[in-house]
Amino acid sequence: MRAERVESVAVGLERGDGCARWQYARLVPGANENIDFEQATADLDDFGVSLIRLISELLREAHLHVHSLGYRVKGRDSAGRKLARGGAKYAGYLDLTDLLGIRIITYFSDDVDNVAAALVPEFDIDEENSVDKRAALGVDSFGYLSLHYIARLNSVRSQLVEYRRFNGRKFEIQIRSILQHAWAEIEHDLGYKANRALPDEFRRKFSQLAGHLELADSQFINIRDGLGSYAEHVNTQLRGRMHDSLTIDQYTLAAFADDALVVALDRKIADAYHISLARDIDLKYISNRALTFPPVGISDIGTLKRLMLTRYDQIVAFTHEWAQRPDLMVDDPEEISPRGVSFYYALLSVLGSAGDQIGNLVAKLPNRSSWSSREIADVPVTWARVASHVRELSADENEPTERGET
Structure with missing residues (x-):
């Protein structure tokens, strides 16, 4: 064989x-x-691209979102220096297990282990040459923190036609958080490795900095988890119809965007522009909307919901007329209306009903510079016209008919 x-x-x-x-x-x-550097690194770029594609899919399946994912092929000089340092350990370039390196940078330090858990079962891991530098660092020391695996394709995947030529080829996987990466980059730039060789004054400063970074990593995790708990609390409050207890922020407004009232009004607005309504909520858009309500006197979800309920017909009528403005006409069939767009038109209803005082309200908005003088003038006029028309229609519907009179 x-x-x-x-x-x-x-x-x-x-x-x-x-x-x-x-x-x-x-x-x-x-x-x-007898293998030179070019021969040893032949096709490693192709292998790196294939691995990035594979790892991206594995992370996606595990619902893990990372800051960055990339690869590098070790340079000739760096490989030569490592061979020289290794002495008899390396017979040639092919004995270097990190000629190809994959680097995964996570947002949070606890995701380092989550990423490892998703990837390790998918590869053959060389445990002897893999190292967790987080555990290797003494409690009284500071320095580089990262999880390193030496790996190769497993027996099943290496037989697939797209991976067959890379069968048996080892590569390194580095996993670290974005703050751990910042430390590594600065450490590399300063050119030091052994912290005990530094003067005591600078060792103390590096120890203090390492403590701050470790604390920052921990606090970011606490903030993430706290916001997750807050979002669950908001959903519980909304299910219990406790809208008045919820102050408007991006989390409460995003949860309220799933309310049947908001979804129905969003669809009406998208229809007025002859465009589709987005399927998912864009938190950046919702965040911008959340900032606009407190300045005009709407501070909680309950007040906003009552406003949208009582002005539902006026907002729809206003949208249809507002959409006819030449500068707002949409001629792109792929244009998508964001979820929660009705929040913007609820704001316009507040501004429109202010009449001559609209300028004072616009001046309080965080994005006041984006409002043109024409918009400031047109919103109250358009709102007054459609509000009057809706009132007339409502009055006609409530008048008793001849057949109903006694």
Whole structure:
């Protein structure tokens, strides 16, 4: 079987297959010493791209969102220095297990272990050469914190046609948080490694800084978890119809955006512009909307809901007329209306009903500079016209008919 593999690799060599060179060196004793840097790194860029695609999908399936994911092929000088430091440990470039490196940077330090849990079962891990530098660092020391795995494709995946040429090739996976990454980059730039070689004054400063970064990592996790609990509390309050107890912020407004009233009004507004309504809520858009209500006197979800209920017909009528303005006409069929767009039109209803005082209200808004003088003038006029029209229609509907009179 081994002879067959060597023969297969030899055929690849004749074709000029870059990966065949390192496979040949792995199978034939002594061949590694004759592999130069270019041969050792042949097709590693292709392998890196394939791994990034694979790992992205694995993280997506695990519902893990990371700050960045990338790869690098070790440079010639760096590889040469590592060979020289290793002495007899390395017979040649192919003995370096980190010629190809994958780096995953998470937002939170506890996600380092979550990412590892999602990836480790998908690869063959070289436990002997893998290291958790977080555990390796003494409690009285400071320095580089990261989780490093030496890995290769497992037996199942390496037989797939798109990965077959990388079968047996080792690579390194580095996983660390964004704050741990910041430390590593600054440490590298300053050019120090052994913290005990630093003067005491600077060792103390680095220890203080390391403590601050570790505390910051921990506090970011607490904030994330706290906001998650707050969001659950908001949903519980809304299900209990306790709208008046909820101050308007991006979380309460995002939860309220799922209310049947808001969804129905959102659809009416999207229809007025002949565009589709977005499926998902954009928190950035909702956050901007949340900032606009307190300045005009609407501070809780209950007040906002009552406003939208009592002005529902006026807001719909206003939207249809407002959508006819030439500068707002939509001619792109792929244009999407954001979820919660009715919050904007609820704000316009408040501004419109202010009449001549609209300028004072607009001056209180965080985005006041985006309002043109024409809009400030047109909103009250348009609102007064549609509100009057809606009142007339409502009065006509409530008049008794001749058939109903006694």
